[in-house]
Amino acid sequence: DQQVKQNSPSLSVQEGRISILNCDYTNSMFDYFLWYKKYPAEGPTFLISISSIKDKNEDGRFTVFLNKSAKHLSLHIVPSQPGDSAVYFCAASADPSGNTPLVFGKGTRLSVIA
Amino acid sequence: DTGVSQDPRHKITKRGQNVTFRCDPISEHNRLYWYRQTLGQGPEFLTYFQNEAQLEKSRLLSDRFSAERPKGSFSTLEIQRTEQGDSAMYLCASSLAPRGNYGYTFGSGTRLTVV
Numbered sequence: 001d002q003q004v005k006q007n008s009p010s011l012s013v014q015e016g017r018i019s020i021l022n023c024d025y026t027n028s029m030f031d032y033f034l035w036y037k038k039y040p041a042e043g044p045t046f047l048i049s050i051s052s053i054k055d056k057n058e059d060g061r062f063t064v065f066l067n068k069s070a071k072h073l074s075l076h077i078v079p080s081q082p083g084d085s086a087v088y089f090c091a092a093s094a095d096p097s098g099n100t101p102l103v104f105g106k107g108t109r110l111s112v113i114a
Numbered sequence: 115d116t117g118v119s120q121d122p123r124h125k126i127t128k129r130g131q132n133v134t135f136r137c138d139p140i141s142e143h144n145r146l147y148w149y150r151q152t153l154g155q156g157p158e159f160l161t162y163f164q165n166e167a168q169l170e171k172s173r174l175l176s177d178r179f180s181a182e183r184p185k186g187s188f189s190t191l192e193i194q195r196t197e198q199g200d201s202a203m204y205l206c207a208s209s210l211a212p213r214g215n216y217g218y219t220f221g222s223g224t225r226l227t228v229v
Contacts, residue, residue, distance in 0.1 A: 004156075034218075043118070043205055043220030044157065089156050097212040098145060101170065104156030 003027045004092050006105035015114045019077040023090030023105055026071065030103075032096040035064060035075050036089040038107070044089055048075070051096065080112045118221035120206050126227045127196055134192045135224045139208030146189050147218070148181055149205040150174065157205055163189060164211060196228045 005024045013019045023033075031052035036044035050057040050064045050073065057064050063076045077084055090105040119138040127133050139146050145164050149157035160179070161171045165186035175181075178197075183189040193200055203223040 006156075009154075036220075041222065043207070043222050045220070046218060091156075098209055098218075099211075101147060101159040101162055102157075102218065103159070104149075106154065106156045 002105075003030075004090055004103050004105040006088075006090055006108050008108050009106070010109040010111070012111045012113060013080045015082055015112055016079045019075075019080045019084065019110055019112065021075040021077075021088050021090075021108050021110065023073045023075075024071055025073075025092050027092070027094070027103075028071070029094040030092040032093045033064070033066060033073050034091045034093075034102065035062075036091060036104075038087045038089065047088075077110075080110075082112050082114050085110055085112045118206055118208050118219050120204075120221035120224050122224055123222065124225045124227075126229060129198060129228055130195055132192065132194045133196060133226060134190055135204055135206075135226075137189045137191070137206030137208075137221060139188070139206070140210075140219055141187075143208035143210045143219070144186070145209045145211050146183055147207040147209070148189070148191050149207065151203040151205060151223070152201075160191075160204075193226075196226075198228050201226055201228045 034049040035047040037047045038044040048062050066073045087107045087109050089107045091102040094100045121136045147162040148160040151157045159172050161181050163183040178194045181191045205223045207218045207220045209218050
């Protein structure tokens with residue numbers, strides 16, 4: 001039972017363009033969402049998060065949008081750079097204090113082509 | 115502090131053998147998590163500790179798996195009588211509660227191959 005779904009296994013984008021990575025969730029108790037980035041042979045690293053009380057959070061080139069009614073979030077990267085090529089995981093939690101562990105999606109492999 | 119350290123980075127073992135992995139969290143972090151990642155999947159939760167107390171275990175953690183965190187510092191994850199299905203990347207993460215999820219820092223993982 002996949003509670004966090006990333007339906008696109010891979011995405012290719014030209015350098016300088018926008019990358020949009022999507023994530024859907026099924027558990028209505030989730031109220032805190034995070035994106036992690038993973039390079040080969042390394043552990044995932046935290047990228048950006050959003051609480052359910054917001055619909056947008058921005059950090060430099062990275063913006064996360066949350067649509068609670070649709071149970072959908074997306075990560076926008078503008079402009080995309082070759083160094084952004086990695087696997088991106090969407091994660092969710094029902095408790096931002098960490099009392100319930102994060103639930104991860106399967107990931108989307110982003111390739112930014114120079 | 116060099117972040118979360120995991121040892122070994124790679125482990126190849128024969129089916130039926132026991133293996134033990136170690137995780138050293140960020141020193142001031144009181145929470146420590148173990149996740150498993152198989153090919154094409156995201157990290158799947160196994161268990162977590164707050165200080166030395168093991169607070170939650172996933173149904174994925176069969177009775178062949180045991181985790182400890184003596185004295186609330188480093189943690190070990192042992193797999194007894196390994197099976198080929200145990201082949202995966204085992205990830206450790208730590209955080210400082212109650213800041214919790216925002217402060218999840220992962221190690222580089224231990225890749226287990228059971229032959």
